[in-house]
Amino acid sequence: MQAIATERYARTRALFERGLKVIPGGIPGHLGPVQSQFIPVDSYLFYVERAKGSRFWDVDGNEFIDYMCAFGPNVLGYNNELVDQAAARQSQLGNCMPMPGEIQVELAELLVETIEIADWAFFAKNGNDVTSLAVMAARAHTGKTKTVLFKGGYHGVAPWTQKHGRPGITREDLANNIYVKWNDLEGLENVIRRQKDEIACLMATPYHHPIFEDNALPAPGFWQEVERLCRANDIVLAVDDVRAGFRLDLAGSAHYFGFTPDLAAYCKAIGNGYAISALVGRDELRSAVTDVFYTGSYWSSAVPMAAAAATVRELHRLDGANLMLRLGSALTEGLRERAGDHGIRLRISGAPSMFYMSIPSDDSLRSMQTFSSECARRGVFFTSHHNHFINCSLTDDDIARTLEVADEAFDVVAKTHPKATQGE
């Protein structure tokens, strides 16, 4: 297998050797091989040459049907023509200029029309930029300092979002965080009862999508009670919709689950890959956001705003969130069936447009790694222990081909991992 992999990924391997010399770790961050994506290195590509629609081609010319969508930003399909044309038109005029373009106002108007809670929008680059702004604005608004977070939630890489003990993180970075368990209303009530005079903000993803764990939707009534507790105790309720935004509901994931936060942070889905993020919120928070000192060199750049406006309009035209939910349901139902054909109980959790896969009978996690690995070698790109992403350009043919590959991959899993078939 080593020989096959070496041949299939010869250029990827050679480039990685070059990369290791001039980039710490070769490929840093969430795209780093193995450490982040947990696919056995043998079956894995490291560099992409081009991408179009639901597919991409690595530097060795291998073609893949993609279920990671660059970890979320690809929502309409790679290199969507409407989006790229809107970006190119703006690019002819200018991008990063001494003042914003008219498009900044247009895009804010469009988000205010689109997202239920949005009375205004603020633009930045990273999801982390706007989750951090949400916390700062909540502090400015309430005069309090602490933030309640759900254990295992991901809100970025700024020190305050990280875990104690990670390299570079100090005790002070985390001093204002309070952690409770997802769906644990009693735990939340206890924390609020004791510390309501210190708590400025509660930040959470609309449903719980940690890595290495089955994802968890909100329990019935959970969000409504969280909202009530926040309102009753002068706590700003901030939804981190960086990952789930527009993949559940164009009016906001909070609208999907039937509650009303004060702030919502967006990033991945709004620009179809062009670098932009946004914080939107209710009028009550407008003045606090104005007061916080917050800016960046590229935050008013016009090209990503033109791309984002085109993306949001196209998502409306396609009824994109419902389309991705339907495509995800078709895919995950097929995957579950194919797994069952081989005696494997595949667990799918989270929203179908952002599904997470596990084989719970094998707690070593190796069955899922073999599955992802066998799929990658056959041109279907899953990762092992992170939620996946559906985009609007996925076709019935893509899904049919994916299920053929999955069938072969589950066959390998069943034959090589006895635990995988002990679930029934």
Place this chain on the structure above:
Amino acid sequence: MQAIATERYARTRALFERGLKVIPGGIPGHLGPVQSQFIPVDSYLFYVERAKGSRFWDVDGNEFIDYMCAFGPNVLGYNNELVDQAAARQSQLGNCMPMPGEIQVELAELLVETIEIADWAFFAKNGNDVTSLAVMAARAHTGKTKTVLFKGGYHGVAPWTQKHGRPGITREDLANNIYVKWNDLEGLENVIRRQKDEIACLMATPYHHPIFEDNALPAPGFWQEVERLCRANDIVLAVDDVRAGFRLDLAGSAHYFGFTPDLAAYCKAIGNGYAISALVGRDELRSAVTDVFYTGSYWSSAVPMAAAAATVRELHRLDGANLMLRLGSALTEGLRERAGDHGIRLRISGAPSMFYMSIPSDDSLRSMQTFSSECARRGVFFTSHHNHFINCSLTDDDIARTLEVADEAFDVVAKTHPKATQGE
């Protein structure tokens, strides 16, 4: 004057009214009118339609010669064709993809060749992303927590970079910062003597360029002694070259001043407006940077990397840093002369490619505001109390026209601000 301004900026004013409804403060951040740029609102545009080379046109069709360069990113001239072509070529293939492109390796190799201290490069989006990474890496490397900063230095908008008392900032955000005065070696020595076992990092811009103050170059021997103190006390020396990078020296501003930091943060000048930032550093820090958990949705995007590679190559071809220093010298010498013709002593500080202007005889600052204002009304874009930026596309004709306008503006200043002419 109100009537003239209203006519000249009718569309800017109408758009701002729309913007105020859907964006906190209308225009947020460093591009916000008045609060950040300190030009009387009357004479000021708020929205730009297009930009090319050294000029831009606002939404009312007014043309400006630009000395802000979008606060730095415009280094070769707006919409530089070589850069835009490189970006468009990459865009045809893909931008934000499931894995990086070959361009990530190429760009890192190019920065390693270009910047004297760079053994490796790490890419992100904001300047703030990489100044924060520098601090985290220094902590991971040394096992210590505190950072020494120079008072008035700007390193971004993350809470740790802000001032105590600003809305949204907590005591804990600043608990690990120690502030000393620029060029005050004795103060620095005292701090290091007392706290060397806690100090992980010293971060500074290569020279001091605060706002509202004359900028200050390093005193002779200052950097060499800072470097010696850091080496002797296991303190990581990090240069924040976000603003000055490539405007003093393509080999790094540290090379220009003759010292060797461990880390250098870049942003504005490396992509000519395409959103990218970079931390570069010495081999000693490579493993610490690899260990820090740090990533973002768009940080491996290929288009800004292609743009950055084209920008850096063109800066080499043009000997860009020296070109901008020469252009800045020609401009600032002319400005000083024209001011003198009207009996005004204009003080120019900082590097000529990033000059700061003041009229020290008027401590109300109003003379400079009138000067910027009169220039803006005549199509030359200066701000009042921030350093300016030169780009490589500035022509002799631009400078000649600027000096004509400045002559008229200084005439107005001399006639309306008696204090402006009391300097000699």
